Amino acid sequence: xxxxxxxxxxxxxxxxxxxxxxxxxxxxxxxxxxxxxxxxxxxxxxxxxxxxxxxxxxxxxxxxxxxxxxxxxxxxxxxxxxxxxxxxxxxxxxxxxxxxxxxxxxxxx
Amino acid sequence: xxxxxxxxxxxxxxxxxxxxxxxxxxxxxxxxxxxxxxxxxxxxxxxxxxxxxxxxxxxxxxxxxxxxxxxxxxxxxxxxxxxxxxxxxxxxxxxxxxxxxxxxxxxxxxxxxxxxxxxxxxxxxxxxxxxxxxxxxxxxxxxxxxxxxxxxxxxxxxxxxxxxxxxxxxxxxxxxxxxxxxxxxxxxxxxxxxxxxxxxxxxxxxxxxxxxxxxxxxxxxxxxxxxxxx
Numbered sequence: 001x002x003x004x005x006x007x008x009x010x011x012x013x014x015x016x017x018x019x020x021x022x023x024x025x026x027x028x029x030x031x032x033x034x035x036x037x038x039x040x041x042x043x044x045x046x047x048x049x050x051x052x053x054x055x056x057x058x059x060x061x062x063x064x065x066x067x068x069x070x071x072x073x074x075x076x077x078x079x080x081x082x083x084x085x086x087x088x089x090x091x092x093x094x095x096x097x098x099x100x101x102x103x104x105x106x107x108x109x
Numbered sequence: 110x111x112x113x114x115x116x117x118x119x120x121x122x123x124x125x126x127x128x129x130x131x132x133x134x135x136x137x138x139x140x141x142x143x144x145x146x147x148x149x150x151x152x153x154x155x156x157x158x159x160x161x162x163x164x165x166x167x168x169x170x171x172x173x174x175x176x177x178x179x180x181x182x183x184x185x186x187x188x189x190x191x192x193x194x195x196x197x198x199x200x201x202x203x204x205x206x207x208x209x210x211x212x213x214x215x216x217x218x219x220x221x222x223x224x225x226x227x228x229x230x231x232x233x234x235x236x237x238x239x240x241x242x243x244x245x246x247x248x249x250x251x252x253x254x255x256x257x258x259x260x261x262x263x264x265x266x267x268x269x270x271x272x273x274x275x276x277x278x279x280x281x282x283x284x285x286x287x288x289x290x291x292x293x294x295x296x297x298x299x300x301x302x303x304x305x306x307x308x309x310x311x312x313x314x315x316x317x318x319x320x321x322x323x324x325x326x327x328x329x330x331x332x333x334x335x336x337x338x339x
Binding site for chain 2: 001008010011013014017018020021022023024025028030034037038039040041044045046048049050051052057058059060071072076079083084089092096097100103104105
């Protein structure tokens, strides 16, 4: 690829990505009345999307082979215990991540 | 404390887990890109302008194959289609943000969206500046990581195995706090269960699109059936 072709390729990737981010705002501009169905979706989607992102961030966990998802399950158990008792997101995320790194680097090798 | 500093002081701590993740994951992206023979400008500009992690990794591969901008565009649409849901969720929240709005939309990656859509911003804190700081800090971490990785190349090596769990931990923690702050758990459960079922059925590469279609279909059904108060 020439430099120009590389720049066009990167620009196409930028354009495609930005289309997905800007499209809802272009379809339903602030100065027009948003259809009630879209407003309804806008309220229901955030918790559903977080559920989807949880699965997305765990999508490569091997349940059938490898460590059978055991390190992930242990770290999530610790995360739940921490978050339900201390309710401090930073401590929860920090401690459970360090715990997970120890598990996959030292124990489940 | 003026309103900028107050908004920054509220936003910054929430971005710390993302700082750790983005600096190191960004670095691995930078190292990978220069290892394929590209100069440091490539990870710098791609992390700055595409600013969507998985698409940036894919673009490195695209640059190494035959010239196909239409293919690159379609690939970006598919990989990032989940952003459509973020936009629909943020239509109301981004209203009246003025000049900040285009940047808030431009920088709406998974992590910035998660924080901006779920954070309980204390009264008295300027919402627009809060969201601007969250978005800009996250982008700063990612671009810094990618550029550093590009500069240092393969001369750096540290054992970051397992660090990417920090993003799973972030999303799970936000999921829990959203759960605790709402009475209706149906949307959260629907998102979790439908995605998990689609992952089992379609596999890790293909499951996002069918998940989104099923979630949207279910919620549209809820809307016409009535009886659900969001």
